[in-house]
Amino acid sequence: MARSSTLPSPMACDQEDAKALHSGTSGGEPKLFPSIKEEQQRRMFLCTLVMPVMNLYVKGLAKGKGLYFMFSKSETETPGGLVARSALTSLYKSDHFKNRPYNPYYISTSPNEAIYCTDTLQSIYTQMLCGLYEREQVNRVGMVFASGLLRVIRFLQLNWQQLTHDIRTGSLNPKLTDTSIRQYMTQILAQRDASSECFFGINLNPMCKPSEVSYTIMPNMAYFEFLPHEPNSMRLTHSKLVDLVDVKVGEEYELVITTYTGLYRYQVGDILRVTRFHNSAPQFQFIRRKNMVLGIDTDKTDETELQAAVENASQLLREFNTSVVEYTSYADTTTIPGHYVIYWELLGKNSANSPSDKVLEQCCLTMEESLNSVYRRCRVADKSIGPLEIRIVKNETFEQLMDYAISRGTSMNQYKVPRCVSSKPIVDLLDSRVLSKHFSPSLPHWTSELRL
Template sequence: MNAWPGLRGPTPGLWRTLLPWECAKDNWERIIARIWPNTKYLDVIVTGAMTQYIPTLDYYSGGLPIVSVNYASSECFSGINLNPICKPSEISYTIMPNMAYFEFLPCERNSTYVELVDLVDVKIGKEYELVITTFAGLYRYRVGDILRVTGFHNSAPHFQFVRRENVLLIIDTDKTKEPDLQTAVDNASKLLCEFNTSVVEYTSHADTTTIPGHYVIYLELLEKDLDNLPRDNVLDKCCLAMEESLDSEYRQCRVVYKSIGPLEIRVVKNGTFEELMDYEISKGASLGQYKVPKCVSSKSMVDFLDSRVTSKYFSQALPHWTSE
């Protein structure tokens, strides 16, 4: 029985017996392997912002191999991973030229008018926004995905998915994008590791109701050792670690212009982001297309998250900044 994509487990009867028994236990470490002992791998997406889920997948699976087979969107099936058993950090997809007509918009450009680059003319190490023309009728449609060229298979390029082309957070002249925020959360997570605590999920909000405005990061934490919980000062340090990870423009606004206030972490109760998904689906979002938004701006979503906050922390010092 394929219990779910990439999972091969026991018969339906045994599965129904094991599931409530194992899920009733307090410790869910290796729960996938306990329920489906014959599982060989996990077929999941762990590129771009999804890399944050790798530690969680390792925890629940007991370190099973992670496989990311293909690269696709609702508009088009675009690429395939020719080395599916590679490390998650090495995942690249080979563009399949028979699926659509692919063109690429260089991310490094000095003007608004830029010539699109054909499939065979992209350069290794450069980043491009994917542009597609499909059999279904889309013409030069900007998908919004930023890809980095890592090599070629014959004349078809290998790409790593980098991020979505959007700016998440803006208070003043700062422009924080998804990879920057992901790096900041990753660096804060390192401070939590010694307490056997990890970040389950996160999102962000640019709070302009305060003067000056400031970044708010909502974190849902998985605390695996209740006898060794991170103290308040550790979360304060996480705030500063996140600020140190953001770009020079943000830190200049914080240190020199004082136009951005201290970054704030709001810890939400367990299960909040599952409730958020249910909330969004109830309003019409597609279950198959739903992804946790990395930035929320609507008042209803902010109010929803704030209603589930259990504690708040602020950066207690200014991040480092120099004009050199």
């Protein structure tokens, strides 16, 4: 399970120990973590294990090539003179990657020149162009996170005409200004007959439903301990830590790691649930990020509950052939009382049959009905929370949100949409693209009766 945007990212540099940059995509600035060169071998081991597992379920993966989108970020330097890179940048610039042996599972159409280009748009364009040029050999497409792949698909929708023009004419988009890319692509297009942390688990059943995904912990990646999840506890109590062999099926734990690179009992922030055992190895399902919580008063709404509420409310949009493309949330305390603000980017197939204001107001109420009893008590009895608000934003708003994160040092490889935001620049960006605002028209159901 390579959740490299939420785990510390110690990846080795080419010739020396260095610092690795945490991507900071879960709501914070990038952090520095120690790195040693030897860590690469463990990571490469896990990477090479993934495709053979996939081949058990999807035959023929060793044939053809893969259109794998890979991106590097600019390097920085610590005050002491050490190089600081993101985890995947360190991997791509390492000797392990540059001198990797032949592996039929990992033949990629993406050239190193594009991977090493730190201009994200030029890198995407070049990798997409190479993949399309060798389209008859491509039999698989991939990226670290699905959210990034969705953006790449959107990029193709917006730029397919220029891409096909380049292939048809053998010319190159003048917006590609990177010298190494232009030199490489000029040769390719002229040839008409050319063909943050630690990783910690693998999905041994890759064809299962997304809701059923479980990961088997790889004990050689780090030393893993598990803190029984107590929602109201923010303090790590070592006496409560559970070893890998002692976890129990059905229980939830916060992951705690001690790495070869020097992190000691680092609280990752991922909440995992033990689902089953593979032989003697426990398998875990990712439940949510710890502390990704909306709250106004005594209420606490975590990522899982918010996701369920959005899914329930979005059912009302189906008859209009409309869906929620992306969403995030914000606890607005500038009003009295404060209230939840949910930002929705919608995709509709028929603009003439878009959902009305009344329908969107009902979506607000449906979300409130889906939230926990503490929230509903605060709304109904305490009146300490105001009506939930949905703000509809313009198309491509969440792409701009990604662009902002990338400009702040996040790698596109590791970006995920934050489900709860508080940063003023991010809130300002979202508010600048609001098309309409809608509030819950009535109070959600709540009763103070106790049932035995």
